[in-house]
Each structure stands twice: as C-alpha cells, then as structure tokens.
Amino acid sequence: MSADVVTRFAPSPTGYIHVGNLRTALMNYLIARKAGGTFILRIDDTDPERSKEEYVDGIKQDLEWLGLHWDRVERQSGRLERYHAAADELREKGRFYEAFETPVELDLKRKKQLNMGKPPVYDRAALGLSEDEKTALRAERGDGVWRFKLDHARIEWNDGILDEISIDAASVSDPVLIRGDGQILYTLASVVDDTDMGVSHVVRGSDHVTNTATQIQIMQALGKTAPNFAHHSLLTGPQGEALSKRLGTLALRDLRAQGVQPFALLSLMARLGSSEPVELRADMESLIDGFDINQFGAAPTKFDVSDLFPMTGRYLAALPLSAVAQDVAAVGVPDALAAPFWEVIRENIQTLKDLEGWWAMCRDGAEPIVEADDAEFIPQAMALLPDMPFTPDTWGTWTKAVKEATGRKGRGLFRPLRLALTGQEHGPEMAGLMPLLQVVKAKG
Ligand code: GLU
Numbered sequence: 218m219s220a221d222v223v224t225r226f227a228p229s230p231t232g233y234i235h236v237g238n239l240r241t242a243l244m245n246y247l248i249a250r251k252a253g254g255t256f257i258l259r260i261d262d263t264d265p266e267r268s269k270e271e272y273v274d275g276i277k278q279d280l281e282w283l284g285l286h287w288d289r290v291e292r293q294s295g296r297l298e299r300y301h302a303a304a305d306e307l308r309e310k311g312r313f314y315e316a317f318e319t320p321v322e323l324d325l326k327r328k329k330q331l332n333m334g335k336p337p338v339y340d341r342a343a344l345g346l347s348e349d350e351k352t353a354l355r356a357e358r359g360d361g362v363w364r365f366k367l368d369h370a371r372i373e374w375n376d377g378i379l380d381e382i383s384i385d386a387a388s389v390s391d392p393v394l395i396r397g398d399g400q401i402l403y404t405l406a407s408v409v410d411d412t413d414m415g416v417s418h419v420v421r422g423s424d425h426v427t428n429t430a431t432q433i434q435i436m437q438a439l440g441k442t443a444p445n446f447a448h449h450s451l452l453t454g455p456q457g458e459a460l461s462k463r464l465g466t467l468a469l470r471d472l473r474a475q476g477v478q479p480f481a482l483l484s485l486m487a488r489l490g491s492s493e494p495v496e497l498r499a500d501m502e503s504l505i506d507g508f509d510i511n512q513f514g515a516a517p518t519k520f521d522v523s524d525l526f527p528m529t530g531r532y533l534a535a536l537p538l539s540a541v542a543q544d545v546a547a548v549g550v551p552d553a554l555a556a557p558f559w560e561v562i563r564e565n566i567q568t569l570k571d572l573e574g575w576w577a578m579c580r581d582g583a584e585p586i587v588e589a590d591d592a593e594f595i596p597q598a599m600a601l602l603p604d605m606p607f608t609p610d611t612w613g614t615w616t617k618a619v620k621e622a623t624g625r626k627g628r629g630l631f632r633p634l635r636l637a638l639t640g641q642e643h644g645p646e647m648a649g650l651m652p653l654l655q656v657v658k659a660k661g
C-alpha cells in the first residue's frame with residue numbers, strides 16, 4: 218500500500234453511529250492511516266427526507282470522540298450534478314432504462330417467481346416497452362424509475378476478507394439507480410464518488426456484497442476501475458443472535474453516556490473477528506501498527522457489550538491523575554486528597570461513573586455490614602480505632618492492636634473489618650483507603 222490509498226466512511230445521516238458501523242469506520246480509518254493515505258468522511262445524504270443535520274453533527278461528534286479524524290468531508294447532496302452526468306452517460310451507452318412497475322406489481326412478480334421455484338429477479342419487462350407505451354405510462358403513472366442494465370456475465374473480485382467472489386449477474390435484479398421522483402439512489406452516487414475521489418479500498422459490511430457486484434459493473438460501464446473491496450462479517454450478540462434490531466441501543470453516544478472509554482471500543486473493534494487477539498491499546502499508533510484487514514474472517518463476529526466495561530476499567534487504571542483530575546474534582550474530592558484517592562480507587566472502577574460512589578463512601582461513611590459471628594468483635598475493634606484523621610499506617614497499627622486484643626487473625630480478622638468500614642466484600646486496599654475515610658459509621 219502507498220500514499221495513493223484512499224478510504225472512506227460513508228454513513229447515511231439517518232441515525233447515530235452504533236457499534237456495527239463503528240467497525241466499518243475504524244477499518245477504513247486504519248487502512249488509510251497505516252498507508253499514510255487519505256480517510257474521507259462521506260455523508261450519504263441523497264435522501265432529503267430521511268437525512269437530518271442533527272445526525273451529520275452527531276456522526277462527526279462520535280468520530281471526534283473516538284479520535285477517528287478525517288482528512289475531508291464530502292456530501293452527496295452537493296454532488297447531484299455529477300450523478301446526473303453519470304446517469305446520462307449510462308443512458309447514452311444503452312445501459313440505463315426506465316421502468317414503470319408499481320411496488321405492488323413488482324411484489325406480485327416476485328411471488329409468482331418464487332412459487333415457480335425461480336429466483337425473484339426483475340424480469341426486465343420494461344425493456345420491451347415501445348416509446349409510445351412509455352409515453353402513455355408516464356402520463357398515467359408519472360416518471361418511471363431508472364434501472365441499470367446488468368451484463369449477464371459472472372462478476373468476480375478478490376475480496377480482502379471473503380477471498381474469491383463470483384456472482385452470476387443473471388441472479389441479480391437490474392438495480393434501480395434513480396427513483397420515480399428523481400432521487401438519485403446510493404448505488405449510483407457511491408459509484409460516482411468512489412471513482413471520482415480515487416477511493417482505492419472500500420471496506421463495508423457483508424450485507425453489501427450484492428451491491429458491490431452491481432457497482433463493479435456500473436463502474437466498468439462508466440469506464441472506471443473498481444477499487445479493492447473487503448466485506449466484513451456482521452456482528453451478532455454473544456450467543457450468535459442477530460444484532461440488527463438491537464444496534465439502535467448500541468449507539469456510540471449511549472455507550473459514551475454509560476462511561477465506556479474510546480480506547481476500550483477501539484481496541485475491541487479493531488481486532489474482534491480477526492485472528493489477532495483483542496488486547497487493550499491506549500494509543501492509536503499501536504492499533505494502526507497491528508491492523509491487517511486480511512486477518513479478518515468471514516464468520517459472523519460475536520460482540521458482547523459487557524466486554525467494554527472491564528476494558529474501560531483497565532484503560533482507566535493505567536491513567537495518571539492528571540488525565541482524570543477533572544473527573545475526580547467533579548465528584549467533590551478535595552484537592553489534597555485527589556492523588557491518594559485516585560491511587561487507591563483506580564483499580565476498583567469500571568468507568569469514571571464509579572468515582573462518585575467511592576467518594577460518597579469515603580465522605581459519608583458506609584452502612585456497616587456486621588455478620589452475626591462478629592457482633593461482639595466489631596465493637597471491640599472499633600473501640601481500638603484511633604481518632605481521625607487516619608494515615609497510611611492506621612490500618613497496620615490498628616489491625617495489629619485488634620489482633621492482640623481479640624486473638625483473631627487472617628481472613629477472620631480482616632474481612633469483618635472491611636465489611637464494617639466499607640459495607641462491601643471487596644474493594645480498594647484498606648491501608649490506602651483509611652486516610653480517605655471521613656466518617657466511620659461502624660464506630661457509632
Ligand atoms: N451509506 C451506505 C451505508 O451506510 C454506505 C455503504 C458503503 O460503504 O458503500 O450503508
């Protein structure tokens with residue numbers, strides 16, 4: 218690969234980015250960056266009704282949040298002239314024809330074909346219409362749709378993920394490229410953009426494989442060279458269940474609101490479904506270095522959203538206070554305690570949202586848990602607890618004194634003290650936690 222590598226991420230602004238299209242964005246981004254090439258953000262907004270500016274902004278914010286910076290933005294709505302010119306060229310070359318079937322008629326045709334055990338491919342009836350018939354139909358039904366006339370040969374390409382693909386064009390309907398109301402459809406717009414913009418590599422979901430077959434022929438009809446294609450498998454849930462309906466709940470902004478960190482998402486998505494192990498990376502360079510599209514497999518990729526939380530926790534645990542100082546201050550930790558608080562708490566959070574609970578516990582004290590066997594032990598121990606403020610030595614000297622006074626040791630000594638002070642079975646190291654405690658409710 219060279220600097221001529223150009224990739225694009227081409228979302229339709231009809232919704233926010235979710236984990237499924239993040240994968241597409243990331244793969245295209247990494248290919249471009251690895252080759253020192255260009256990464257284009259292309260907004261596929263030829264549908265004026267469904268496209269919303271709010272989503273364009275949202276998509277940009279989400280990509281910025283992840284650090285997937287684009288080199289330039291292209292908008293299909295600003296390139297309609299180019300698409301119409303390509304349509305004219307296809308017309309001149311005899312590869313474009315107007316068809317007038319209504320959706321109901323098409324549906325009926327499909328049902329008949331299926332009943333006869335035939336593939337539901339458009340029968341090209343419109344090719345047989347005379348000019349007079351077309352004029353009559355236009356008067357009756359308005360303008361027709363424009364279909365690209367496929368060449369009934371095999372369409373073949375070497376896919377970056379799926380390897381050798383061969384599709385019989387006769388098994389595919391001639392694609393509609395312009396709607397009856399004149400709206401240019403994605404299939405044509407994408408072909409024109411990819412070839413005009415010198416896109417060298419297109420990575421997208423395997424739901425686009427048939428699209429690719431038709432787009433290759435449209436490119437050839439326009440005298441252009443097709444880019445390299447790679448189709449990644451679609452994500453499923455952890456049990457292999459379809460994720461398509463749930464993707465709406467896996468929007469990046471929702472994950473961000475839940476506290477997921479960009480590098481947890483990026484690290485998972487850059488390797489999931491490939492032969493490389495998923496490892497937490499904390500910088501883009503190492504994600505770029507280890508990325509290879511050819512390492513991805515064709516099998517559906519299992520995705521478990523809950524994996525993002527421990528990864529977020531591991532990412533955060535490695536951060537210095539300076540990286541989270543604002544978050545620590547925001548939950549009310551006084552400046553003087555910020556460093557020891559972060560030091561002690563960082564191994565015990567999954568997201569920064571957990572800071573609040575830990576600080577509340579330090580500030581207000583926890584409701585003690587005292588098990589029946591410890592009903593006498595805890596008051597004894599509390600009587601020996603020195604006065605505040607506690608220091609890093611408090612835990613050591615106190616537990617030593619409690620041990621001597623009660624004869625308890627090991628787990629029988631430490632566990633009930635932790636439960637009494639924190640109200641939790643597990644948590645931060647007690648020696649570090651003690652100086653942060655402002656209140657000990659168990660002391661009464
Ligand atoms: N706008 C199309 C989509 O979101 C782009 C597909 C492509 O990458 O060509 O599905």
